[in-house]
Amino acid sequence: MDIIVCIKQVPNSNQVKLNSVTNVIERGDMKGIINPNDLFALEEAMKIKDCFGGTVKVISMGVPSTAFLLKKAVSLGADEAVLLSDPAFKGSDTLATSYILSAGIKKMGKFDLIICGQHTADGGTGHVGPGIGITLNIPYIVNVNHIENISNYTIQCRRDNDTGYDIIKAHLPCVISVAKNINQPRFVSLNGIKKARRTQIKVWNSEELGVNKNLCGLAGSPTRVKETYTPCFLQTCEFLEGSPKEQAKEIINRIIKLKC
Amino acid sequence: MAQIRIIKDRCFECMACIDNCPSKSIAFEGGKFIIKDNCNACGVCISSCSFNAIVFDEGQEIIQRKREYRGVFIYCEHENGCIKDVSLELICKGREIANQLGEELSVIVIGHKIDNIAIELTYYDVNKVIKVDNSLLETFNEYLYVDVLEQIINVFNPQIVLIGATKYGMALAPGVATRLKTGLTADCTELEIENETGLLLQTRPAFGGNLLARIICPIHRPQMATVRPGIFMPANKEFERKGFIEEVPVIINKSEKVEIVERVAKESICSSNAEIIIGIGKGIGKPENIPMVKKLANKLGAELGATRAVIDAGWMDCSYQIGQTGRVVSPKIYIALGISGAVQHTAGIISSNTIIAINRDKDAPIFKIASIGIVGDVMEILNLLLDEI
Numbered sequence A: 001m002d003i004i005v006c007i008k009q010v011p012n013s014n015q016v017k018l019n020s021v022t023n024v025i026e027r028g029d030m031k032g033i034i035n036p037n038d039l040f041a042l043e044e045a046m047k048i049k050d051c052f053g054g055t056v057k058v059i060s061m062g063v064p065s066t067a068f069l070l071k072k073a074v075s076l077g078a079d080e081a082v083l084l085s086d087p088a089f090k091g092s093d094t095l096a097t098s099y100i101l102s103a104g105i106k107k108m109g110k111f112d113l114i115i116c117g118q119h120t121a122d123g124g125t126g127h128v129g130p131g132i133g134i135t136l137n138i139p140y141i142v143n144v145n146h147i148e149n150i151s152n153y154t155i156q157c158r159r160d161n162d163t164g165y166d167i168i169k170a171h172l173p174c175v176i177s178v179a180k181n182i183n184q185p186r187f188v189s190l191n192g193i194k195k196a197r198r199t200q201i202k203v204w205n206s207e208e209l210g211v212n213k214n215l216c217g218l219a220g221s222p223t224r225v226k227e228t229y230t231p232c233f234l235q236t237c238e239f240l241e242g243s244p245k246e247q248a249k250e251i252i253n254r255i256i257k258l259k260c
Numbered sequence B: 001m002a003q004i005r006i007i008k009d010r011c012f013e014c015m016a017c018i019d020n021c022p023s024k025s026i027a028f029e030g031g032k033f034i035i036k037d038n039c040n041a042c043g044v045c046i047s048s049c050s051f052n053a054i055v056f057d058e059g060q061e062i063i064q065r066k067r068e069y070r071g072v073f074i075y076c077e078h079e080n081g082c083i084k085d086v087s088l089e090l091i092c093k094g095r096e097i098a099n100q101l102g103e104e105l106s107v108i109v110i111g112h113k114i115d116n117i118a119i120e121l122t123y124y125d126v127n128k129v130i131k132v133d134n135s136l137l138e139t140f141n142e143y144l145y146v147d148v149l150e151q152i153i154n155v156f157n158p159q160i161v162l163i164g165a166t167k168y169g170m171a172l173a174p175g176v177a178t179r180l181k182t183g184l185t186a187d188c189t190e191l192e193i194e195n196e197t198g199l200l201l202q203t204r205p206a207f208g209g210n211l212l213a214r215i216i217c218p219i220h221r222p223q224m225a226t227v228r229p230g231i232f233m234p235a236n237k238e239f240e241r242k243g244f245i246e247e248v249p250v251i252i253n254k255s256e257k258v259e260i261v262e263r264v265a266k267e268s269i270c271s272s273n274a275e276i277i278i279g280i281g282k283g284i285g286k287p288e289n290i291p292m293v294k295k296l297a298n299k300l301g302a303e304l305g306a307t308r309a310v311i312d313a314g315w316m317d318c319s320y321q322i323g324q325t326g327r328v329v330s331p332k333i334y335i336a337l338g339i340s341g342a343v344q345h346t347a348g349i350i351s352s353n354t355i356i357a358i359n360r361d362k363d364a365p366i367f368k369i370a371s372i373g374i375v376g377d378v379m380e381i382l383n384l385l386l387d388e389i
Ligand SMILES: Cc1cc2nc3c(=O)[nH]c(=O)nc-3n(C[C@H](O)[C@H](O)[C@H](O)COP(=O)(O)OP(=O)(O)OC[C@H]3O[C@@H](n4cnc5c(N)ncnc54)[C@H](O)[C@@H]3O)c2cc1C
Pocket: B280, B281, B282, B283, B284, B285, B306, B307, B308, B309, B310, B321, B322, B323, B324, B325, B326, B337, B338, B339, B340, B341, B342, B343, B344, B345, B358, B359, B360, B361, B364, B376, B377, B378, B379
């Protein structure tokens, strides 16, 4: 079973900085971490490899410093890592990102399964998994919270819907996006760290990928961030007065009024 | 590809566009601006210009093509013969947008044995109900549904498509948008039409609600968005039928590639549809106090939620967690008991109609977003509340 895991670098905290002109998130000087959900994706891939053998490769599109995080993915057990990095990729929305990642995945060679996180902690759309599936013309399943069964030809998963869950079976190759907490990610091992030191992270730019630059970056992104703003809460809190008993009474009155 | 045009009368020759252009495609030579061939119309210069002097020169071809896309389309989600609330909310909002644009509102309904749903939809203020009924579409299957929705959109060429940001909606929408090679904004909490351009302004929270981003899709069509449930008012049924039903022929290939083996309904612990949700924070003191809160919840017909601090302490199961890394809820009333109001938590409750907070710290951040507050000991108030009801 050959598995590719998509990993994205996200900012370490929710304190974000935006370029005031392009409204694009400034990733340059931020110390990033692996998108927490992608650690579940990686772990799920490792678990499958532990059972069936094969390879786990990781791929990321991002700034050059992402290579550091890919090393971390190797120390967690990935066999190979590829970074897609090019100034032309800057400002990609989810459509352009899916296109670029799909090109990278194709270049990586044969695969049976692609695993993404359900969504990223920063942009958080959950679009990229389906985007890759459609671009590569293979099935996708999102929100997977349990892999029930996997064979050389099919995968059977459980995924939540709004009122319960579905058991869904798809032909391989396919893309799945895994829900958070699908597993307990393992820790970095000493051997892993040694392996990461030896492993060369491959870096491919737009030429090496053979992608159409008009479909990458801002140019290839149908959506534009017009503006960003911090939500202002004009609401001023009305503090209830009186003794605790009176306050409690008043709350009940309000609840009754608000309910209808 | 769109080109960039500089409107001379508005330009102050400040050169901000040249400084900001990532591909160095703008030059100023001999008193004139020159846009070089390597311009990829990324639009950075447009936002960098303080004088609104730069516009997309879309060219006749794109303007013509954009004109061919008309109408606002809603994807109707339904379950067990019932229309989902979010779809009714979208009909209401969609009607407003369609009126503003002077265009029609249509609803798409896909499934099997959905005659009743299609008829019910005609009782809302919609112009058209587009129905695709096929036994292969009985249960939601993104592999087939993406295909069907893509075909419908290609028949009608709407300029806006709105889908509820439910689990299925979020599985369906990105597939369709990628097929159509158009933009999609996820999980919007606000939609409006920009007066000057007629573009759909799509607002969504990012970074756990710390930031709101307003997103547009200037050139590609349709403009697509998934919309968070519980934000807009639902549409009201009208007394007479307004819309008519149109069945569209689509090609549905039975595919073995994806198969729904089983659909299991489980009792939801805490559905986001609750009118009242009581949020439990670390401030309730100890897990032994939770049964008291449950008692209050029972009396009010409310459901429970909790902060991560409570989950991490092992007081409650993680399925109760509300917030950035938990569930997002939008009840009529959210009662925050001993919750400090960290942004990661408030990201999940911000679209509640009313937030009532009880906290002994008058400066707790929760009071910044609450509309009704009590400064006091939560267990004392809780006891009194139980006496009062
Ligand atoms: C990446 C990340 C993701 C996170 N995601 C989430 C998330 O999804 N959801 C979430 O909830 N949190 C999340 N958190 C955690 C969040 O930052 C807060 O730590 C958490 O919400 C705090 O919970 P709390 O308000 O219950 O506890 P505390 O912060 O400990 O607040 C307790 C409050 O109770 C008040 N209090 C104490 N005793 C009493 C009393 N007797 N009577 C009245 N008031 C009293 C105190 O004044 C205080 O304001 C996340 C954190 C990170 C870093």
